[in-house]
Amino acid sequence: MTAKLIDGKAFAAHLRARIGTEVAAMKAQGITPGLAVVLVGEDPASQVYVRSKGRMTREVGMNSLEHRLPADTPQADLLALIDRLNADPAVNGILVQLPLPRHMDEAAVINAIDPAKDVDGFHILNVGRLATGQKAMVPCTPLGCLMLLRAHLGDLSGKNALVIGRSNIVGKPMAQLLLRDSATVTVAHSRTANLPALCRQADIVVAAVGRARFVQGDWIKPGAVVIDVGINRTDDGLVGDVDFDSAAPVAGAITPVPGGVGPMTIACLLANTLTATARANGLPDPKGLTP
Numbered sequence: 001m002t003a004k005l006i007d008g009k010a011f012a013a014h015l016r017a018r019i020g021t022e023v024a025a026m027k028a029q030g031i032t033p034g035l036a037v038v039l040v041g042e043d044p045a046s047q048v049y050v051r052s053k054g055r056m057t058r059e060v061g062m063n064s065l066e067h068r069l070p071a072d073t074p075q076a077d078l079l080a081l082i083d084r085l086n087a088d089p090a091v092n093g094i095l096v097q098l099p100l101p102r103h104m105d106e107a108a109v110i111n112a113i114d115p116a117k118d119v120d121g122f123h124i125l126n127v128g129r130l131a132t133g134q135k136a137m138v139p140c141t142p143l144g145c146l147m148l149l150r151a152h153l154g155d156l157s158g159k160n161a162l163v164i165g166r167s168n169i170v171g172k173p174m175a176q177l178l179l180r181d182s183a184t185v186t187v188a189h190s191r192t193a194n195l196p197a198l199c200r201q202a203d204i205v206v207a208a209v210g211r212a213r214f215v216q217g218d219w220i221k222p223g224a225v226v227i228d229v230g231i232n233r234t235d236d237g238l239v240g241d242v243d244f245d246s247a248a249p250v251a252g253a254i255t256p257v258p259g260g261v262g263p264m265t266i267a268c269l270l271a272n273t274l275t276a277t278a279r280a281n282g283l284p285d286p287k288g289l290t291p
């Protein structure tokens with residue numbers, strides 16, 4: 001067997017095209033969604049992401065507002081900027097690029113964002129809403145993974161899903177989304193005993209550990225769907241958390257890196273911005289962009 005490639009890049013392009021159509025319809029009603037991205041410091045990888053977010057935001061017809069602050073900006077200045085963006089009716093979504101410089105309290109900064117504009121879904125109120133099944137802003141990477149999984153499997157109900165990684169950004173919200181779709185969810189991490197054996201029972205594997213080529217082909221149950229969230233820069237380029245060459249012949253379907261989950265993350269950021277704009281204007285949620 002050789003795995004079907006899950007083309008996240010193509011899926012994301014379709015998603016952005018649909019979002020573009022919805023944006024055009026909103027603009028006809030006098031509403032232009034606006035996304036503010038705040039970058040503190042000069043991390044080169046962050047600058048690349050922010051640039052491509054800005055380009056794709058404009059491509060779907062939204063306003064993109066970028067705020068760049070020096071690495072030594074006092075936290076109070078960042079909080080003051082967030083307050084201004086919270087109060088600005090032209091801003092529907094706010095993303096503060098992570099990681100922040102070490103002198104800043106990440107939780108304090110995230111929780112200063114108006115939860116209705118929190119397009120990352122990191123605010124404590126959105127975390128709680130997702131965990132309790134209420135209408136929330138959902139983190140972009142897990143939302144993108146969920147869309148890919150549903151597209152390839154249909155109903156996730158009763159599937160054994162293994163999430164490898166317990167971060168607030170990917171692992172935990174991914175587990176919540178899978179649970180909401182009635183999968184049987186296991187969350188593994190660095191202290192998990194006998195991970196290979198656990199993994200061999202999974203119909204769905206979501207790898208989000210941040211270790212290059214960590215998940216081996218002989219851990220994969222034949223036919224399983226493998227979603228690779230990893231973005232690891234190595235001497236031979238960008239690689240995922242899954243050892244693609246050994247996993248692909250065993251899996252039923254697998255996402256590549258690059259061209260898998262990464263582009264879905266940005267498309268879901270735009271989806272969340274559209275959803276936030278609709279909600280701010282008393283319009284129904286756009287179809288198929290929320291879990």
Ligand SMILES: Nc1nc(=O)c2c([nH]1)NC[C@@H]1CN(c3ccc(C(=O)N[C@@H](CCC(=O)O)C(=O)O)cc3)C=[N+]21
Nearest residue numbers: 095096097098099120231258259260261262263265266
């Ligand atoms: N507040 C916040 N929200 C984020 O969503 C956020 C963040 N901070 N900090 C950094 C991470 C990382 N991230 C990526 C988005 C797209 C790709 C992506 O499109 N990757 C391409 C390749 C990119 C390349 O070649 O470097 C791909 O996988 O095909 C990767 C990584 C969003 N992040």
